[in-house]
Amino acid sequence: xxxxxxxxxxxxxxxxxxxxxxxxxxxxxxxxxxxxxxxxxxxxxxxxxxxxxxxxxxxxxxxxxxxxxxxxxxxxxxxxxxxxxxxxxxxxxxxxxxxxxxxxxxxxxxxxxxxxxxxxxxxxxxxxxxxxxxxxxxxxxxxxxxxxxxxx
Numbered sequence: 001x002x003x004x005x006x007x008x009x010x011x012x013x014x015x016x017x018x019x020x021x022x023x024x025x026x027x028x029x030x031x032x033x034x035x036x037x038x039x040x041x042x043x044x045x046x047x048x049x050x051x052x053x054x055x056x057x058x059x060x061x062x063x064x065x066x067x068x069x070x071x072x073x074x075x076x077x078x079x080x081x082x083x084x085x086x087x088x089x090x091x092x093x094x095x096x097x098x099x100x101x102x103x104x105x106x107x108x109x110x111x112x113x114x115x116x117x118x119x120x121x122x123x124x125x126x127x128x129x130x131x132x133x134x135x136x137x138x139x140x141x142x143x144x145x146x147x148x149x150x151x152x
Contacts, residue, residue, distance in 0.1 A: 022127035026056035035123035073114035083134035
């Protein structure tokens with residue numbers, strides 16, 4: 001019989017996250033859910049914060065898919081071989097980053113910390129920091145799918 005008390009739900013207090021995880025310059029990541037902390041087999045989850053007017057170095061997460069949920073602030077994402085594309089997200093918005101996509105997170109606010117929740121499709125953090133020369137003016141990309149058409 002399974003011991004559900006030991007092998008069941010785990011609650012990780014927000015003030016007990018683990019900053020000993022893969023980092024990228026310009027942001028602070030902290031792990032809540034991973035193999036070591038709770039025995040997670042298929043996901044990694046934690047938080048990320050970026051100081052006002054700061055940006056991260058370019059990086060990707062290998063074969064992992066990432067989901068970023070913006071809790072507070074304004075996120076500006078840049079992505080591509082030369083970070084040539086950009087889009088913004090605010091509180092309540094989700095950002096999806098496919099495997100191997102070079103990207104950079106930017107805090108688009110001059111006075112508010114950007115705070116996000118981050119979930120990845122494996123139990124360990126994979127971060128590959130990149131040395132990319134970004135284009136000067138990235139192209140804005142709007143959310144478009146079969147339901148949401150491109151703006152005029």
